[in-house]
Amino acid sequence: MRVALVTGGTCGIGAATAEALQAAGYRVAANFVSHAEAAQAFAARTGIPTFGWNVADFDACRAGVARVEAELGPIDVLVNNAGITRDAMLHKMSIAQWREVLEVNLGGCFNMCHAAIGGMRERRFGRIVNMGSVNGQSGQAGQANYAATKAGLVGFTKSLALEGASHNITANVVAPGYTDTAMVGAVAPEVMARILATIPAGRLATPAEIARGVVFLVADESGFVNGITLPINGGKYMA
Ligand code: CAA
Numbered sequence: 001m002r003v004a005l006v007t008g009g010t011c012g013i014g015a016a017t018a019e020a021l022q023a024a025g026y027r028v029a030a031n032f033v034s035h036a037e038a039a040q041a042f043a044a045r046t047g048i049p050t051f052g053w054n055v056a057d058f059d060a061c062r063a064g065v066a067r068v069e070a071e072l073g074p075i076d077v078l079v080n081n082a083g084i085t086r087d088a089m090l091h092k093m094s095i096a097q098w099r100e101v102l103e104v105n106l107g108g109c110f111n112m113c114h115a116a117i118g119g120m121r122e123r124r125f126g127r128i129v130n131m132g133s134v135n136g137q138s139g140q141a142g143q144a145n146y147a148a149t150k151a152g153l154v155g156f157t158k159s160l161a162l163e164g165a166s167h168n169i170t171a172n173v174v175a176p177g178y179t180d181t182a183m184v185g186a187v188a189p190e191v192m193a194r195i196l197a198t199i200p201a202g203r204l205a206t207p208a209e210i211a212r213g214v215v216f217l218v219a220d221e222s223g224f225v226n227g228i229t230l231p232i233n234g235g236k237y238m239a
Contacts, residue, residue, distance in 0.1 A: 177233025
C-alpha cells in the first residue's frame, strides 16, 4: 500500500485530497499546523491520522516526515497543499505579509520536498504534487505575495521534475481556481461577487474537484506525466 502525506491536509482542498487518496487505496497522513481540535475531528471522522507541525520550519519538517514514516512507512506521495494568504495591494503590503506568505507557500514546499526526496531517490519512486493557483498564472490584484509564491512553485516543480525523472520521481503542479474553502470564504462578499462574474462556470470549484486532479497525477500509472501544471479553474484562465 502506498503512503501519502498531505500538508494542510485536515481542511479545504487538503482534506478533500487526503480523503480522495484514502478512497483510492493509499495509506494517508494529514499534516496540520493550528486548529488541533478540527484536526482531531477530521481524524475521528475519516480515520486518517493527523500530525501537527509548521511547514515553514525546516527542522520541524524533517522531524515530521520521520514521525510519519515511523508510523505509516516510507512516503511515496507528497502533496504540498499547505498555503496561506495575506492579501493587500502592494502599496499597503507589509514586509511581514510578504515574508510570511513566502515562508509558508514556497519555503514550506522546499522544506517538505527536501525532507522527503532522499527516501524517494533511494527507493526510486516518488510522486510530488505542489498546490499552485490560477492566480499564480494570471496574477491577481491584492496578491503580489501569494501569486509570486504560486508562480514560483511552477519553476521549482519543473526543476524537481528534471532532477527526479531518472529515479521514477515525478513532480507536478495542480493550479486550482477559486474553490469553496475557508480561504476563499474570507474574501469580502462584494469582492467575491466581482470575481465570480469572471468564472465561466459561474460557480466555485468543490474541493473534491481539485482532489481529483491530484489523485490522477500521483497514480503509479501517471509516471510519464512530469513537470506539468494542471489547471482546474472552471475556465477562468486558459494558459
Ligand atoms: N483589479 C484591479 N484593481 C482592483 C481590483 C482588481 N481585481 N480589486 C480592487 N482593485 C482596486 C480598487 O478599485 C481600488 O482602487 P482605488 O483605490 O483607485 O479606488 C484599490 O484596488 C483598493 O481596493 P480595495 O478598496 O478593495 O482595497 P482594500 O485594501 O480594502 O482591499 C484586498 C484589498 C484585500 C486585496 C481586496 O481587494 C481583496 O480581497 N481582493 C481579492 C483578492 C483575492 O482574490 N484573493 C484570493 C483569495 S482566495 C485564494 O487565494 C485561493 C486561490 O488560489 C484562488
